[in-house]
Amino acid sequence: MTMHVSVTVNGETYDVSDVEPRMLLSDFLRDRLGLTGTHVGCEHGVCGACTVLVNGDSVRACLMLAVQANGAEIVTVEGLGSPDELNVLQAEFREHHGLQCGFCTPGMLMTGEDLLRKYPLATDDDIREGLSGNLCRCTGYQNIVAAIRSAAAKRTEKAS
Amino acid sequence: MKPAQFEYVSPSTIDAAIAALVASNGEGKVLAGGQSLLPLLNFRMARPAVLVDLNGIEGLSYIEDRGDRIAIGALARHRELEHSPLIASKLPVMSAAMRHVAHLAIRNRGTIGGSLSHADPAAELPMLATFYEAEISVQGPSGRRTIAAGNFFVDALTNCLEPEEIVVEVEFPVLKQDGWAFEEVARRFGDFALASIAVSVRRGPASLEAARVAVMGVADTPRRLREAEDELVAMALDDTTPDRFAEIVVSLVAPNDDLHASADYRKHLLAQLARRALRTALAMKG
Ligand SMILES: Cc1cc2nc3c(=O)[nH]c(=O)nc-3n(C[C@H](O)[C@H](O)[C@H](O)COP(=O)(O)OP(=O)(O)OC[C@H]3O[C@@H](n4cnc5c(N)ncnc54)[C@H](O)[C@@H]3O)c2cc1C
Ligand code: FES
Ligand code: FES
Numbered sequence: 001m002t003m004h005v006s007v008t009v010n011g012e013t014y015d016v017s018d019v020e021p022r023m024l025l026s027d028f029l030r031d032r033l034g035l036t037g038t039h040v041g042c043e044h045g046v047c048g049a050c051t052v053l054v055n056g057d058s059v060r061a062c063l064m065l066a067v068q069a070n071g072a073e074i075v076t077v078e079g080l081g082s083p084d085e086l087n088v089l090q091a092e093f094r095e096h097h098g099l100q101c102g103f104c105t106p107g108m109l110m111t112g113e114d115l116l117r118k119y120p121l122a123t124d125d126d127i128r129e130g131l132s133g134n135l136c137r138c139t140g141y142q143n144i145v146a147a148i149r150s151a152a153a154k155r156t157e158k159a160s
Numbered sequence: 161m162k163p164a165q166f167e168y169v170s171p172s173t174i175d176a177a178i179a180a181l182v183a184s185n186g187e188g189k190v191l192a193g194g195q196s197l198l199p200l201l202n203f204r205m206a207r208p209a210v211l212v213d214l215n216g217i218e219g220l221s222y223i224e225d226r227g228d229r230i231a232i233g234a235l236a237r238h239r240e241l242e243h244s245p246l247i248a249s250k251l252p253v254m255s256a257a258m259r260h261v262a263h264l265a266i267r268n269r270g271t272i273g274g275s276l277s278h279a280d281p282a283a284e285l286p287m288l289a290t291f292y293e294a295e296i297s298v299q300g301p302s303g304r305r306t307i308a309a310g311n312f313f314v315d316a317l318t319n320c321l322e323p324e325e326i327v328v329e330v331e332f333p334v335l336k337q338d339g340w341a342f343e344e345v346a347r348r349f350g351d352f353a354l355a356s357i358a359v360s361v362r363r364g365p366a367s368l369e370a371a372r373v374a375v376m377g378v379a380d381t382p383r384r385l386r387e388a389e390d391e392l393v394a395m396a397l398d399d400t401t402p403d404r405f406a407e408i409v410v411s412l413v414a415p416n417d418d419l420h421a422s423a424d425y426r427k428h429l430l431a432q433l434a435r436r437a438l439r440t441a442l443a444m445k446g
Contacts (some may be wrong), residue, residue: 001167021168021211024202043161044199045266057239057268063198064269067168068215114264118243132349133263 005070009033010079021067026050028066029076037077037106041135048134051107052076058114077106080113089113089151098147100138107134112148121152163201166208170216174299174328177212181324182301184210190326191215192235192274195266214273220328221271223247228334234273234327242267250334253291253358256342257284263350273327276312279319279381282352284344286313287382291358291374292332300325313381335372338363339444341437345429347420353377354421355429357409359437361392368393378415378426385412397442406434
């Protein structure tokens with residue numbers, strides 16, 4: 001049995017048929033839509049590399065079936081900005097050296113986007129707590145925290 | 161690392177979901193937030209023939225004020241509980257505990273019905289259901305019944321549901337209390353608890369009039385410690401009360417050694433948390 005999936009990803013509508021119900025959203029994005037910015041690390045919700053926004057909320061793409069995303073609006077890391085025009089958080093990651101190999105970065109950015117919207121992130125503890133579900137093997141997290149701290153400060157400036 | 165094949169159905173009513181489970185002849189499984197089931201499917205530790213997705217059922221994610229009780233629909237997500245002003249005012253222990261449940265992306269999907277059904281011995285919601293003496297409403301082919309949280313959790317990862325029953329609602333009695341606390345230690349923020357305790361107290365003129373105590377991470381199911389509650393109410397309150405309380409709490413549990421912590425370490429943690437929790441609860445202005 002296969003099914004039809006219709007989704008909006010980064011503003012573009014995709015109609016895809018022949019989707020097996022067991023296909024994970026992470027594999028669907030990568031293999032069927034060619035959006036390989038969403039990374040796959042552990043496939044059991046622990047590493048956070050596959051995090052994307054579904055209807056505005058960050059979710060693990062490896063813990064959702066592609067057929068469950070039918071009708072949903074998805075944003076992946078490809079939808080945040082472009083190489084010429086990084087969004088605020090991406091620019092802070094570059095500014096603060098928030099990445100080394102970059103494997104965890106898409107998940108860090110998508111988690112960061114959702115954290116910035118839902119929590120005040122007043123202290124570094126808040127930021128670290130928010131990032132506790134995203135693993136990075138390279139950076140030691142310091143610069144990722146710095147990037148998010150700076151993005152949170154910019155957001156506060158803009159609001160006041 | 162990929163699920164085995166299954167048939168996927170997405171019913172729009174509870175009755176249709178139960179009918180799909182019945183039709184699956186015991187080979188069906190309910191899918192809610194997927195935050196515990198999908199890992200099991202990905203590792204092929206679970207291989208249901210039919211997956212019955214509850215997410216298409218409307219009207220199952222409410223948080224409702226019923227005066228002395230708060231009713232929560234089975235599909236309410238962890239994050240909705242975390243941010244609910246109603247829960248913050250009526251069930252403050254739950255409100256404080258929710259940010260310890262996993263991580264934001266998992267709280268965005270995970271549901272209360274799924275967490276209770278999964279029955280992890282170190283998960284916050286089963287412990288909170290035990291603490292509050294919640295009533296869990298389930299629906300099956302022969303209708304609806306209500307199960308007390310104290311009877312719902314049978315063993316680690318084991319609940320008392322029949323295969324074709326679905327959790328539809330959980331009702332939490334509002335506690336009359338002057339002070340409360342929730343304490344937890346996990347290896348990393350958001351991980352499952354190594355040890356945790358929830359305490360609620362109501363003051364009387366000289367001693368406590370009532371107390372409520374529940375723990376998790378130290379047994380195969382979350383546990384309400386009635387003996388500790390009784391002893392606490394019988395105690396004269398002075399500076400040594402938190403220490404005596406910690407001793408009593410620890411004497412009532414017998415955790416096992418496992419991969420994450422030794423039994424002694426869990427007991428050590430629980431004693432510290434018990435002391436801290438009672439101090440916080442007693443210091444609170446009612
Ligand atoms: C990395 C990671 C860390 C986590 N950390 C924590 C943590 O610290 N604390 C914590 O509490 N949880 C934690 N979780 C688990 C998370 O809270 C899950 O959301 C929850 O345990 C299951 O809820 P769900 O809605 O996702 O259920 P699902 O995964 O959809 O289902 C779980 C089980 O319950 C059954 N089920 C689901 N809904 C119903 C229903 N209404 N009636 C009958 N049966 C049902 C399913 O068939 C399945 O067997 C973590 C998960 C991950 C991936
Ligand atoms: S691949 Fe999804 S969390 Fe690791
Ligand atoms: S930059 Fe390499 S894993 Fe984070």
